[in-house]
Amino acid sequence: MTQREKAKQPIEADVVVVGGGPAGINAAIAAGRLGARTVLIERYGFVGGMSTAALVYPWMTFHTVEGKQVIGGIADELVRRLQAIGASPGHVRDTVGFVNTITPYHPEVYKTLAVDMLHEAGVKLIAHSFVDSVAMEGDRIAAVRLTSKSGRLEVRGKVFVDTSGDADLAYLSGAPTLQGRDEDGRTQPMTMKFRMRGVDLAKVKQYMLDNPDEFYRKTPIDELESLPLSGVMGFFKQWNAAQLPINRDQVLFFTGPEPDEVLVNTTRVQGLDGTDVEDLTEAEHLGRKQAQQVADFMIRELPGFERASLSQVGAQIGIRETRRIVGRYTLEAADVVEGRRFDDVIARSGYPIDIHDPSGKGVAASWVKGDGAYDIPYRCLLPQRVNNLLVGGRCISTSHEALATTRLTPSCMATGQAAGAAAALAAEQGLAPGELDVRLLQEALRAEGALLV
Known part of the structure; x- marks a missing residue:
C-alpha cells in the first residue's frame, strides 16, 4: 500500500484523544489501561504540550498549602518514574512560598518517558498532525480529520476526548464555549518562558x-x-x-x-x-x-x-487561558475558595486561584479554605450539545476565575485521567459519557491511585 493509499484509510478507535499535553497523555494512558483501543493525536513531533513546548516548569502543585497530597494517580506515577531515573527530585518545598510544594522535572526525559508509558498502555500516537475539521452525525462526533505529513487522515472513534487546551475539538464540533472574563472577554496574559x-x-x-x-x-x-x-x-x-x-x-x-x-x-x-x-x-x-x-x-x-x-x-509561547467549554456544571470561584465537595468528584486540587491580570501588572490570589482542597465534578468534563465528547485539562467548564486554578498542570493531569477513563468505560458499555454511572468511574480512578477524598 502506498503512502497516499494508506492516508486514505480511516483509522478506527474506541477512544480518540486530541492534544498530547499532560492532560492528553494521562487521558490516553487511562483509556488504554482500561482496554480501549486508543489513539492520541499531537500536532508537534513530541508530547508534553505546555510542559515541554512552552517550558511550563515546574509542576505545581500536588498538595494543599498545608502539605496534604490531593493529586495522585497517573500524574504521581509519572513523577515516581522520573525520580527512579534521576529526572526529578520529586515533590519539594516551594521556596517562593506561594504553595507548599512544586515538582521539578527534566522535560526532555519526560517527553520520552511519556511515550514509553503510552506504548505500555497500547496507545497509538499520531504526531505531526493537526485536527482541522470534524465529521458529525447528529449530536455525535463520527470522526476527526487531520492535516499531516502523510496528507489528509481520518480517525473514527466511539468516544472523543478534547485535551487540546484551547477546546479546539469542542469548538469545531459545535459545543458552546466561552473565552476570557465576563466583562470584556480578555484572557490572562501569555508568557514566553x-x-x-x-x-x-x-x-x-x-x-x-x-x-x-x-x-x-x-x-x-x-x-x-x-x-x-x-x-x-x-x-x-x-x-x-x-x-x-x-x-x-x-x-x-x-x-x-x-x-x-x-x-x-x-x-x-x-x-x-x-x-x-x-x-x-x-x-x-x-x-x-x-x-x-x-x-x-x-x-x-x-x-x-x-x-x-x-x-x-520555548518552542512556543505559554498560554494560560483561551476557550473553555460550557459544561453541565460550571466550577465557580466560590466552589474553589470554599473547598466545596461534590458527589461526582473525579479530581481534587489544592492550588489557589491565581489570576495574572489581563491588563494590569499584578497577580490576584485567593486561597482555598477548609482542608485546603476543592473537588472538580465530573459534570465539568461534559460539554453541552455533543454527546460522545469529554474534555480534560485547561478547557474544562469553569468560570474565568476558577480556571485560574484548574489550568495548572497537576490539575490538568488529574482531569485528563478522569476524562480518558470515562471515555473508555463509556465506549465499552456503549453509552454516552453523560449516561455513565459516575461511581464506576470513581472506582476505576481509585484503582489507578487517584485521590478523591
Whole structure:
C-alpha cells in the first residue's frame, strides 16, 4: 500500500484523544489501561504540550498549602518514574512560598518517558498532525480529520476526548464555549518562558537571606538556609529601577533541572487572543523580544547572574487561558475558595486561584479554605450539545476565575485521567459519557491511585 493509499484509510478507535499535553497523555494512558483501543493525536513531533513546548516548569502543585497530597494517580506515577531515573527530585518545598510544594522535572526525559508509558498502555500516537475539521452525525462526533505529513487522515472513534487546551475539538464540533472574563472577554496574559545556564544559585540565596524585604512576603526566609532553593519571586528593587516595557511587578524564576540552571517566568504578553493565528504570531515575536530583554537585565543587574547566559526559549509561547467549554456544571470561584465537595468528584486540587491580570501588572490570589482542597465534578468534563465528547485539562467548564486554578498542570493531569477513563468505560458499555454511572468511574480512578477524598 502506498503512502497516499494508506492516508486514505480511516483509522478506527474506541477512544480518540486530541492534544498530547499532560492532560492528553494521562487521558490516553487511562483509556488504554482500561482496554480501549486508543489513539492520541499531537500536532508537534513530541508530547508534553505546555510542559515541554512552552517550558511550563515546574509542576505545581500536588498538595494543599498545608502539605496534604490531593493529586495522585497517573500524574504521581509519572513523577515516581522520573525520580527512579534521576529526572526529578520529586515533590519539594516551594521556596517562593506561594504553595507548599512544586515538582521539578527534566522535560526532555519526560517527553520520552511519556511515550514509553503510552506504548505500555497500547496507545497509538499520531504526531505531526493537526485536527482541522470534524465529521458529525447528529449530536455525535463520527470522526476527526487531520492535516499531516502523510496528507489528509481520518480517525473514527466511539468516544472523543478534547485535551487540546484551547477546546479546539469542542469548538469545531459545535459545543458552546466561552473565552476570557465576563466583562470584556480578555484572557490572562501569555508568557514566553526561557532557561538560563551559568547561574550561581548560592549567591542568589545569600542575597535573599541578606535582603528579605526584596522578595515575596511568603518566601520562607527563616527556613531558607536548610532548604534547597527551588524558586525565587522578587528582586523588587532591581526590577522597578530597570523600568522594562513589561507589565509585571517582579522577577520570577525556578531552579533546575541542572544545578546552574533556572527557568524564568517573567515576560508578559497581554491583550492578544491565543486562538487567533495573527495574534499568536504577534505574541510569539513580542514574547521572544521580552525574553531577550529580561535575560539581559538579569545578567546585568541580579547577583548570581553575572556569568549566566540565555540557553533556551520555548518552542512556543505559554498560554494560560483561551476557550473553555460550557459544561453541565460550571466550577465557580466560590466552589474553589470554599473547598466545596461534590458527589461526582473525579479530581481534587489544592492550588489557589491565581489570576495574572489581563491588563494590569499584578497577580490576584485567593486561597482555598477548609482542608485546603476543592473537588472538580465530573459534570465539568461534559460539554453541552455533543454527546460522545469529554474534555480534560485547561478547557474544562469553569468560570474565568476558577480556571485560574484548574489550568495548572497537576490539575490538568488529574482531569485528563478522569476524562480518558470515562471515555473508555463509556465506549465499552456503549453509552454516552453523560449516561455513565459516575461511581464506576470513581472506582476505576481509585484503582489507578487517584485521590478523591
